[in-house]
Amino acid sequence: MTAEHPAPCLAFVESPVQLLNVLEWAHHTGRPRLTIVVLPPTDPMSRGQLRRMAGLARDEGVTVRWQEARLGRGALPRTLRELAPLLRGAERVLVGDPFSRYVQLLLTLFGPRAVTVVDDGTATMEFAERLARGERLVRWHRRGHGLTPRELALAPVTALARRRLAPGRRRAVEVFTALPVEAPPGATVTPNRFAWTRERFGPPRVSGGADLVGTSLVETGVVEPEPYVAAVASLAAAHGATRYFAHRRESVEKLHRIAAGTGLEIVRPELPLELIARRGPIGRTVLSFPSTVVHTLPLALAGTGVRIAVCEVAPEWLRAGASPRARGFLAAVTESARTAHGPGLTVA
Structure with a gap:
């Protein structure tokens, strides 16, 4: 899949479970043309599981792009630059972790017309609650009440990403989940039954x-x-x-x-x-x-x-x-x- 002919559906995943749930979504929706961008963490266990899940996805005919956004100097700016054409052409973006700073930075580049959030553990429940209340995206197990200096610096990014993850007149938002999540106002919830x-x-x-x-x-x-x-x-x-x-x-x-x-x-x-x-x-x-x-x-x-x-x-x-x-x-x-x-x- 080239940048000149991007897939209409683009997924960003950072964990094996996120990738699994993207495959479940693709199965549920009739296997649309999809590109999965893997933004791997640095720990070896996660990377190993992601490699094997990427192999399963390719076996299903899905295009998988392995994108190192965390390793080496300049990795993040290079990632943003290389993924911009894919984001620009995507009709729907699937997000495995809406709390991820990497995903939030990517969402500041272009506002997709449709967003699907797939399960990344219990964070999906927290995301739906915070979206419904209009609160900032902070993980449930985070300690402390104030913003760290890093969070203060990224606050404009987080605020824009939250708006682009929220439903509106020009954006449809779906939560694809196996968890008992109540749909935020304007969004839809699609049950994940693990059919695939x-x-x-x-x-x-x-x-x-x-x-x-x-x-x-x-x-x-x-x-x-x-x-x-x-x-x-x-x-x-x-x-x-x-x-x-x-x-x-x-x-x-x-x-x-x-x-x-x-x-x-x-x-x-x-x-x-x-x-x-x-x-x-x-x-x-x-x-x-x-x-x-x-x-x-x-x-x-x-x-x-x-x-x-x-x-x-x-x-x-x-x-x-x-x-x-x-x-x-x-x-x-x-x-x-x-x-x-x-x-x-x-x-x-």
Whole structure:
């Protein structure tokens, strides 16, 4: 795909899950002509998963462009310059992370006529709420109330990006999500049922016992490491869990503590967990802390007989400096999943 003949649909993704959900959107909408621009982070786990997801996308006939916006001096200005022609010709832009400074900078170049926001974890819920209230785009787990010097410098960029992510007379906004999101005024919400994942993979072989899904709540500064590791050990013992599927951002040190203290096999998934679970084998019970997977796994594993159980985060686990919103937000993730999936999801 050349800059002279850009695809009418252009997607910006920075994580494997975002890329997966762009493929789900393409499947749902009848496979429009699409170019996916991957803006990879620097951590090796994310980059490896993104490489493999990019391969799956190419297998589906999607054009994928790998764009290094973070590596090397001058990488960001070069990225903005090279992607400007693609943005100029796009009728619809898909965004995996509306909170990303890189995406916000790109959106200042041109205002697309149609925007679709696809899931990037629970941030989608926060985005919809902030868009509805007209608030600035700040992640739910961010600590502190004031703007940092860097945020002050980027405030005009963030403000313009927020306007270009908002519906208006000349712009249609869609949220494509597996989460229970209420449509902001003027926007539409399209349910993501993980139809492509179910058609492309599985059904999985379901083994006995349980698998446990890790979270990066410690790494993002929300939860203290000691109670988290203790909770993992307690869940593993109570449910006979044998494997721990690590989040791609979990630290090596924490995972070593978990393996040494519980005997759990640490699995570093090569693809998003929805695809790993669908390919199998997967435990009869999947245990998770509050995260996106308590919404997505019941959809990806529909009809397999696998039970999803969520472990609530106790208030005493939270760090002293955690965001005031953290406790309520995590509880809302659990409660909304229980409401959406009913008997398919229980509390451990």
